[in-house]
Amino acid sequence: MAHFIEQVIFGLTVGSIYALIALGYTMVYGVMKLINFAHGELFTLGAFVGFVFLVTLNWGGVFGPVLAIFLTALIVSGSAALAGHLLERVAYRPLRHSDRLAAVVSALGASIFLQNVIMVVWGAQYRAFNASLLPTVVWKIAGQSVPLIRLFVFLTAVLTMAALYLFINRTRFGLAIRAAAIDQGAAKLMGVDVRKVIASVFIIGPALGGLAGLLVGIYYGQINFNMGQMYGLKAFTAAVIGGIGNIPGAMIGGLLLGLLETLGEAYVSGAWKDALAFVALILILVFRPTGILSERVAEKL
Amino acid sequence: MGRMFSRVFFWALIGCLAMVFSTGAWAAPAIKIGVMAPTTGPWASEGQDMVKVIEILADGFNQKAGLTGAKIEVVVGDDGGVPKTAALAAQRLVTSGIVAVVGTYGSAVTEASQDIYDEAGVVQIATGSTSIRLSEKGLKRFFRTCPRDDEQGRVLGDKVKELGFTKPAIVHDNTSYAKGLAEESRAVMRAHGLNEVYYDAINPGERDFAVALSKIQAQNPDIIVFTGYYPEAGLILRQKKVKGWDIPMIGGDATNNRSLVDIAEASAAKGYYFVSPPGPGDMNTPEALELFKIYQEKHKGLPSSVWAVLAGDAFNVIVEAVAKVGPDSTKIADYLHSGLKDYKGLSGNISFNEKGDRIGEVYRLYKVNEKGEFVLQ
Numbered sequence: 001m002a003h004f005i006e007q008v009i010f011g012l013t014v015g016s017i018y019a020l021i022a023l024g025y026t027m028v029y030g031v032m033k034l035i036n037f038a039h040g041e042l043f044t045l046g047a048f049v050g051f052v053f054l055v056t057l058n059w060g061g062v063f064g065p066v067l068a069i070f071l072t073a074l075i076v077s078g079s080a081a082l083a084g085h086l087l088e089r090v091a092y093r094p095l096r097h098s099d100r101l102a103a104v105v106s107a108l109g110a111s112i113f114l115q116n117v118i119m120v121v122w123g124a125q126y127r128a129f130n131a132s133l134l135p136t137v138v139w140k141i142a143g144q145s146v147p148l149i150r151l152f153v154f155l156t157a158v159l160t161m162a163a164l165y166l167f168i169n170r171t172r173f174g175l176a177i178r179a180a181a182i183d184q185g186a187a188k189l190m191g192v193d194v195r196k197v198i199a200s201v202f203i204i205g206p207a208l209g210g211l212a213g214l215l216v217g218i219y220y221g222q223i224n225f226n227m228g229q230m231y232g233l234k235a236f237t238a239a240v241i242g243g244i245g246n247i248p249g250a251m252i253g254g255l256l257l258g259l260l261e262t263l264g265e266a267y268v269s270g271a272w273k274d275a276l277a278f279v280a281l282i283l284i285l286v287f288r289p290t291g292i293l294s295e296r297v298a299e300k301l
Numbered sequence: 302m303g304r305m306f307s308r309v310f311f312w313a314l315i316g317c318l319a320m321v322f323s324t325g326a327w328a329a330p331a332i333k334i335g336v337m338a339p340t341t342g343p344w345a346s347e348g349q350d351m352v353k354v355i356e357i358l359a360d361g362f363n364q365k366a367g368l369t370g371a372k373i374e375v376v377v378g379d380d381g382g383v384p385k386t387a388a389l390a391a392q393r394l395v396t397s398g399i400v401a402v403v404g405t406y407g408s409a410v411t412e413a414s415q416d417i418y419d420e421a422g423v424v425q426i427a428t429g430s431t432s433i434r435l436s437e438k439g440l441k442r443f444f445r446t447c448p449r450d451d452e453q454g455r456v457l458g459d460k461v462k463e464l465g466f467t468k469p470a471i472v473h474d475n476t477s478y479a480k481g482l483a484e485e486s487r488a489v490m491r492a493h494g495l496n497e498v499y500y501d502a503i504n505p506g507e508r509d510f511a512v513a514l515s516k517i518q519a520q521n522p523d524i525i526v527f528t529g530y531y532p533e534a535g536l537i538l539r540q541k542k543v544k545g546w547d548i549p550m551i552g553g554d555a556t557n558n559r560s561l562v563d564i565a566e567a568s569a570a571k572g573y574y575f576v577s578p579p580g581p582g583d584m585n586t587p588e589a590l591e592l593f594k595i596y597q598e599k600h601k602g603l604p605s606s607v608w609a610v611l612a613g614d615a616f617n618v619i620v621e622a623v624a625k626v627g628p629d630s631t632k633i634a635d636y637l638h639s640g641l642k643d644y645k646g647l648s649g650n651i652s653f654n655e656k657g658d659r660i661g662e663v664y665r666l667y668k669v670n671e672k673g674e675f676v677l678q
Contacts, residue, residue, distance in 0.1 A: 003515075010511045116341070124345030125605070126532050128563040138545075147543055220508040222536055222564045226343060230506045265512045271475055271502035 007266040013150050015258020016157035020212040021235035022250035024205030030181040030245035031201050037107040038087055039209055040232020041114035046080045046210025047223040048122050060133045073214060080210025081203040088202035119225040129221045153219050161251050168247055241281055243291025252292060331374035332628050334619055335394040337404035342382035347406050350609035352377055355616045357595050362620060380405050384413035395421035400628045403615040406608055408432030408478045415440060424630045426615035429608040432477050436656040442634045444657040446614040453553055454485020456576045456664040462493040470499035470522035474529035482528040482553050498522045510537050514544055525550040535564025542569035558606045567673030578607050578663040583677050589647040614646040
């Protein structure tokens, strides 16, 4: 049982990162019916911007770990949001009225472009975050030793997701986003500024994705320019499982994928863990083709 | 104004013609040598180092009057570390008229390009591809300056025994290189009476190895044998330390990269063993020292691993063969098989056997010290 609890804790940490990235895919899809393939690269960008402030400029030593991470998180989210906004202006807005396939190609192109820009700017080698940035504290939870940083990653992800959920469901602007997701034309007629809504999903999604990149950097300590590919693919899968276009769905999908991978590795075989996780996901899609949480097809967000 | 322009134009034209004639009079057509390397993708840093080393060597030859009067032209093809891309790169390189190609790093990537070069009659010298079967296909024009996995597996298994460990846990990463090395070294360890207590894979490109570590720990091994690459090895060392588990670890030559210590940090990498051909810092042939001097000036630092140096060796033996027998791939291949004996390469003496594999003991045991330096044992 203790072993099982340990694996669940591992799975939730990995899954919460997938979930945070999956939100970016799902929000953009919900409003624009477009899969933003460049989202994984915005995640990578977040990790590298974090690297600049926490390692190159050594803010951890200047401000102390807590303040440094908080400030860096703000800058990382800000710059990823800015990059996301530019991406929308350059790669997607000119194609809004053209074929959906054109937008997909543009998204793939943007992804390759961003990945190579990151490689040229920061180099192809792996970069490492300082392990002594956060003090190594280990807590005992249910008889299991859990490093504080694992909890930190999980809680940051969950709190951010909760804030987003409240924003979407309890504010006027959240209502506008939901309206635009259901029917852009009708929303426009009701006075919703759809352009602003689209711009906003390209700011919120990347901000969360960039934050996930920073968390990966701090937690695992190792980043490289094509890390967004693997995380992007996993997060996209999580978004589909949860029901793409559905925000709580992306959260649940991410956590579920993390758990499936971890348990598959723990109880069957590490060599087979991806295969097992994806078999489980295919089964879910066979029985619920629109994903776990998308029963209300009309209301996408 | 008009007259002035036309006068300038006239002299410019004369200048151009003079240049065309002068080069035409001196130089035979350039001899093209291809380099297929992963200059983008997950191994981009290895690939870029390979190209840097070869460019320095080619410049050196061209300044020294070149090769049988002809200049050497290096044609770079990017394989991206992906077999599919390698096939495309190989097609492009063979149509550009190369006589021989250096490369590449990953075994699966090399494999995807072998037949293309062979059919086009191009000599290929792989530089980091250690998978056994590459030289077992009877390809007449395939060579490599790196050793093979069975050699490495034998040394790895022997060292685990010599260091006195009895309960190894073997971990690979499902790539053809890592799996091959894991199987080879497992066979050797078993022959020594060391039966592994754990044998499984992790996924390359992932970052969380907590589950794998807790599974391995439950089997209570006395050493982890990891046969994968440095990014994952670095993370395993780091996560092992966070976990507070002090168990020795040994790996293969794909972990011979400075980034390993950056990722793991010196305190976690301390005590890590690996077997590898000697790294750039331990190479002391006059040829290597001369190369490193120029490399240091141009790129601030040494190549980060041995593979780029082995690419330089591949390039040098091609140039040597062309100088001896001319730019004919069949003659070059024959010369490399039987004519070339103990050529003074960057990484030591080079000869090839009938399969195209490099002859001679190359592997050494290294250990990481508390400063994170790789120390030859």
